[in-house]
Amino acid sequence: MAEDKKMLLVDGNSVAFRAFFALHNQLERFVNHDGLHTNAIYGFKLMLDKILGDVSPSNVLVAFDAGKVTFRTKAYADYKGGRSKTPTELSEQFPHIKELLDAYGIKHYELPEYEADDIIGTMAAKAEKAGYQVTIVTGDRDLTQLTTDKTTVAVTIKGVTEIEEYTPAHVVEKYGLQPAQIVDMKGLTGDSSDNYPGVTKVGEKTAIKLLKQYDTIEGIYENIEAMKKSKLKENLTNDRELAFQCKDLATIRKDAPVALTLTETTWPGAKKEDLLKFFEEMDFKSFIAQLQTSSADDVSAGPTLSKLEVEALDEAKVEKLVYDKASDISFYLELSDDNYHTADFWGFGLKIDDRYYATRDVELLKLPKLKQLLEDPAIQVDVFDGKQTYVALKRIGIELKNINFDLLLVSYLLNTSDNSNDLGNLAKRHDYFDVLTDEEVYGKGSKRKVPVDDAIYFEHLAHKLKAISELEDKLMKELAENEQEDLYFEIERPLSLVLAQMEITGIKVDRERLDIMQSEFKERLSELEQQIYNEAGEKFNINSPKQLGVILFEKLKLPVVKKTKTGYSTAVDVLEKLRGMSPIIDNILAYRQLAKLQSTYVEGLLKVIAADGKVHTRYTQTLTATGRLSSVDPNLQNIPVRLEEGRKIRQAFVPSHPDWEIFASDYSQIELRVLAHISKDPHMQQAFKDDFDIHANTAMRIFGLDDPSQVTANMRRQAKAVNFGIVYGISDFGLAQSIGSTRKQAKEFMETYLASFPGVHEYMQDIIESARQKGYVETLFHRRRYLPDIKSKNYNLRSFAERTAMNTPIQGSAADIIKVAMINMQQALKDAGLEAKMLLQVHDELIFEAPKAEISKLKELVPKIMDSAVELSVPLKVESASGKTWFETK
DNA sequence: ACTCTCACG
DNA sequence: ACGTACGTGAGAGTC
Numbered sequence: 001m002a003e004d005k006k007m008l009l010v011d012g013n014s015v016a017f018r019a020f021f022a023l024h025n026q027l028e029r030f031v032n033h034d035g036l037h038t039n040a041i042y043g044f045k046l047m048l049d050k051i052l053g054d055v056s057p058s059n060v061l062v063a064f065d066a067g068k069v070t071f072r073t074k075a076y077a078d079y080k081g082g083r084s085k086t087p088t089e090l091s092e093q094f095p096h097i098k099e100l101l102d103a104y105g106i107k108h109y110e111l112p113e114y115e116a117d118d119i120i121g122t123m124a125a126k127a128e129k130a131g132y133q134v135t136i137v138t139g140d141r142d143l144t145q146l147t148t149d150k151t152t153v154a155v156t157i158k159g160v161t162e163i164e165e166y167t168p169a170h171v172v173e174k175y176g177l178q179p180a181q182i183v184d185m186k187g188l189t190g191d192s193s194d195n196y197p198g199v200t201k202v203g204e205k206t207a208i209k210l211l212k213q214y215d216t217i218e219g220i221y222e223n224i225e226a227m228k229k230s231k232l233k234e235n236l237t238n239d240r241e242l243a244f245q246c247k248d249l250a251t252i253r254k255d256a257p258v259a260l261t262l263t264e265t266t267w268p269g270a271k272k273e274d275l276l277k278f279f280e281e282m283d284f285k286s287f288i289a290q291l292q293t294s295s296a297d298d299v300s301a302g303p304t305l306s307k308l309e310v311e312a313l314d315e316a317k318v319e320k321l322v323y324d325k326a327s328d329i330s331f332y333l334e335l336s337d338d339n340y341h342t343a344d345f346w347g348f349g350l351k352i353d354d355r356y357y358a359t360r361d362v363e364l365l366k367l368p369k370l371k372q373l374l375e376d377p378a379i380q381v382d383v384f385d386g387k388q389t390y391v392a393l394k395r396i397g398i399e400l401k402n403i404n405f406d407l408l409l410v411s412y413l414l415n416t417s418d419n420s421n422d423l424g425n426l427a428k429r430h431d432y433f434d435v436l437t438d439e440e441v442y443g444k445g446s447k448r449k450v451p452v453d454d455a456i457y458f459e460h461l462a463h464k465l466k467a468i469s470e471l472e473d474k475l476m477k478e479l480a481e482n483e484q485e486d487l488y489f490e491i492e493r494p495l496s497l498v499l500a501q502m503e504i505t506g507i508k509v510d511r512e513r514l515d516i517m518q519s520e521f522k523e524r525l526s527e528l529e530q531q532i533y534n535e536a537g538e539k540f541n542i543n544s545p546k547q548l549g550v551i552l553f554e555k556l557k558l559p560v561v562k563k564t565k566t567g568y569s570t571a572v573d574v575l576e577k578l579r580g581m582s583p584i585i586d587n588i589l590a591y592r593q594l595a596k597l598q599s600t601y602v603e604g605l606l607k608v609i610a611a612d613g614k615v616h617t618r619y620t621q622t623l624t625a626t627g628r629l630s631s632v633d634p635n636l637q638n639i640p641v642r643l644e645e646g647r648k649i650r651q652a653f654v655p656s657h658p659d660w661e662i663f664a665s666d667y668s669q670i671e672l673r674v675l676a677h678i679s680k681d682p683h684m685q686q687a688f689k690d691d692f693d694i695h696a697n698t699a700m701r702i703f704g705l706d707d708p709s710q711v712t713a714n715m716r717r718q719a720k721a722v723n724f725g726i727v728y729g730i731s732d733f734g735l736a737q738s739i740g741s742t743r744k745q746a747k748e749f750m751e752t753y754l755a756s757f758p759g760v761h762e763y764m765q766d767i768i769e770s771a772r773q774k775g776y777v778e779t780l781f782h783r784r785r786y787l788p789d790i791k792s793k794n795y796n797l798r799s800f801a802e803r804t805a806m807n808t809p810i811q812g813s814a815a816d817i818i819k820v821a822m823i824n825m826q827q828a829l830k831d832a833g834l835e836a837k838m839l840l841q842v843h844d845e846l847i848f849e850a851p852k853a854e855i856s857k858l859k860e861l862v863p864k865i866m867d868s869a870v871e872l873s874v875p876l877k878v879e880s881a882s883g884k885t886w887f888e889t890k
Numbered sequence: 891a892c893t894c895t896c897a898c899g
Numbered sequence: 900a901c902g903t904a905c906g907t908g909a910g911a912g913t914c
Contacts, residue, residue, distance in 0.1 A: 541911095541912080543911055543912070544911080544913080545893085545911095545912080546912075564894070565893075566893065566894085570894085571894080571895060571896085572895085595910095596897070597897090600896085600908095600910060604909070620907095624906060626905080626906060630907055630908070631907085631908080632908065633908095634909085635897085635898085635907080635908045637898060637907075637908085638896090638897045638899085638908065638909085639898075640897060640898080641898075642898080666899095728904050728905040728906095729905065731903060731904055733902070733904075734903060734904025734905095795901065795902085796902065800904095803905070807904090807905045808906095810905090811899090811905065811906065814899095815906095842898075843898080843906085843907090845899085891913100892913085893911100893912085893914105895909100895910090895912105896908105896910095897907100897908085897909085898908095899905100
């Protein structure tokens with residue numbers, strides 16, 4: 001190493017800033033046991049590993065800024081003025097970043113009155129002279145002025161490990177300037193982030209043009225007399241002083257009084273025990289695990305996976321497979337993309353006891369030996385995503401009969417907020433590191449592809465199988481500790497197969513109906529478009545909030561009601577307020593409504609109709625924080641219903657056989673009933689037992705009426721909003737917004753409500769207190785949601801967590817109940833020998849198709865199953881309807 | 891990739 | 900003094 005003289009110089013402040021902001025959205029996830037934020041430290045460590053791995057330096061120095069006062073601020077008072085203060089979450093991390101460097105055995109240095117740049121410039125010059133190759137790492141492009149044939153500047157561009165390397169040639173390519181001219185450019189253009197102005201009206205383009213002709217700022221001014229009279233010449237003349245001053249500010253010193261010899265920067269390598277101690281202090285579990293699996297002299301080389309023996313399967317090998325009913329079997333089917341209804345099969349991996357097998361040849365699954373293995377009800381198969389595996393295998397005629405451990409599903413139940421669906425990422429969250437993520441092996445987005453190399457591909461499959469198998473005991477134990485075994489065995493796992501069946505069945509879509517709607521909408525849209533253009537006096541893109549904002553608020557001078565982060569808000573509630581001020585508003589609202597129906601529903605649905613004339617959604621069972629399902633590709637849980645125009649989309653959802661009908665049942669007020677049950681509020685419970693109109697009942701209480709006949713439509717509407725507010729976790733602001741009252745009025749409603757329903761009031765207080773103590777809230781069936789923010793000092797985060805604490809047990813228990821109903825339903829339909837099929841779930845309703853002759857039986861059976869799914873202290877109520885299309889089930 | 895808007899419970 | 904209703908997915912525009 002001594003032969004190989006390589007100097008690595010790191011701009012510590014700049015890299016720490018980059019790391020901090022790159023991981024800013026995860027700020028609250030990176031907190032150690034002392035409450036210290038660690039995101040910048042974590043990111044710094046990743047960057048360090050990357051660059052140490054790339055460069056293999058013999059010498060390393062990390063330079064830091066010493067403080068606010070520097071020779072530059074002394075010369076130019078406003079230098080770096082106006083910069084926002086470093087967030088405390090970051091500044092508290094600096095001392096620990098230095099500890100991290102100590103643990104790595106890396107020298108760090110700062111110098112009063114000088115910036116990190118100058119230390120780097122000085123050391124780079126020294127090192128070059130002594131024959132070193134120099135690499136500089138920074139997030140600041142200005143340092144590219146230091147590139148030479150011996151010095152490369154690596155600038156972090158995105159995240160923490162993505163860098164762009166500047167050599168002199170790259171600088172020339174990028175700017176059309178020599179590295180030494182960077183300071184001349186900065187002198188002319190100034191730097192707004194450092195708060196020095198440069199020459200008026202001169203930006204990068206002009207500066208580059210000038211420097212190409214005159215080489216330096218000095219060159220420009222030597223020749224300025226000869227320049228043609230122009231605004232530019234005038235500006236240059238006026239700002240002459242400034243130009244030279246700014247150039248001076250931008251120039252990195254190469255002669256700072258750095259009291260450090262090159263020998264002192266020699267890097268001996270990291271000491272494992274020091275790193276271990278530091279990582280433990282920071283709670284960096286993944287780095288600890290990496291350290292433990294890596295060899296002693298290679299502590300910064302990143303993750304190293306265990307070596308697995310994988311046998312490539314072929315027909316002959318399949319015949320020779322050995323297993324029995326007691327074998328420990330894991331199976332992983334690899335697909336080309338998320339949509340398992342249509343994805344290509346990339347191959348599969350199989351673990352039998354301690355032997356790993358893998359292949360690209362999915363046809364092998366059809367061989368009797370493998371088919372029987374997977375379909376044997378006595379053999380337990382462990383998987384990563386049971387529903388995906390089941391549905392995909394069903395496409396080739398194989399039906400899994402005994403899914404045992406479903407890693408994805410169990411992991412979700414343990415923590416509904418951790419909902420990655422990548423095996424590698426998910427394993428890491430359970431402190432298991434012996435597997436890569438799919439992104440690491442296959443690439444992401446359009447770059448995702450199956451590896452060409454069998455060894456890489458098969459080993460990845462084997463590592464996934466190993467993870468499934470090795471995480472089983474640990475996760476099942478946690479499930480038991482959380483009292484969640486019933487939730488898994490009795491609800492989620494059986495439900496996954498019910499959902500699989502619903503997805504496979506799919507729902508028939510009347511393509512012709514949609515085609516007709518499409519042409520009708522098209523015509524009406526172009527009429528509206530013309531009217532809007534006329535009223536605006538010009539053509540523009542109505543779908544662009546930005547362009548629409550300019551038309552409404554600048555050209556037509558309508559008053560600005562609300563702003564978004566990026567400009568004017570043009571959302572419905574804003575437009576509603578502008579109604580009557582200009583006829584354009586009504587047309588825009590109509591256009592919006594129609595455009596939404598056209599693009600999302602008519603055209604969106606047409607795009608996903610499969611060859612069988614049906615759409616096959618996928619229910620995401622492991623995504624929502626509350627336990628609800630979600631539906632994708634297409635989303636069948638948000639088909640329009642509230643407005644008549646949109647509701648007509650439902651005419652396109654039809655039975656898949658002639659003489660069949662659509663049948664739908666929904667729970668009435670399930671969330672408020674759940675609230676009545678868990679809050680034990682006597683008034684609310686009584687209202688449900690007496691089957692009162694619950695919103696009218698609330699109206700009577702908050703308006704102090706004695707008789708239902710006194711409740712006006714408006715009172716009921718407001719009471720309904722109050723009930724919603726209660727379910728969502730009440731706030732006066734939100735309620736005021738929803739009923740269009742003042743905040744004060746909303747607050748009074750809330751207070752009266754809580755006084756009239758003391759059980760609810762007590763529940764709200766108790767659940768928040770319990771969440772604070774336990775760190776989580778639970779549903780009726782022990783579904784858990786962790787709420788770390790409930791203790792946050794940040795008011796917004798804390799308030800949000802409190803509302804979530806109130807809402808999640810309600811929304812989540814309602815989700816539990818319908819899940820139980822669905823499982824019972826599938827069995828009941830089978831037991832009754834009905835042909836009826838359950839097709840869709842929309843949170844509190846179930847949609848079926850059935851022969852007309854079965855409808856009367858469903859009218860009995862479905863409500864019976866739904867309201868007996870669970871025994872609450874209030875009755876559950878179910879309402880049903882049927883018709884020729886989904887539209888008619890109202 | 892992010893923002894805005896809007897569809898549902 | 901601050902800035903929110905709870906839970907989702909999709910399309911279009913913008914950068």
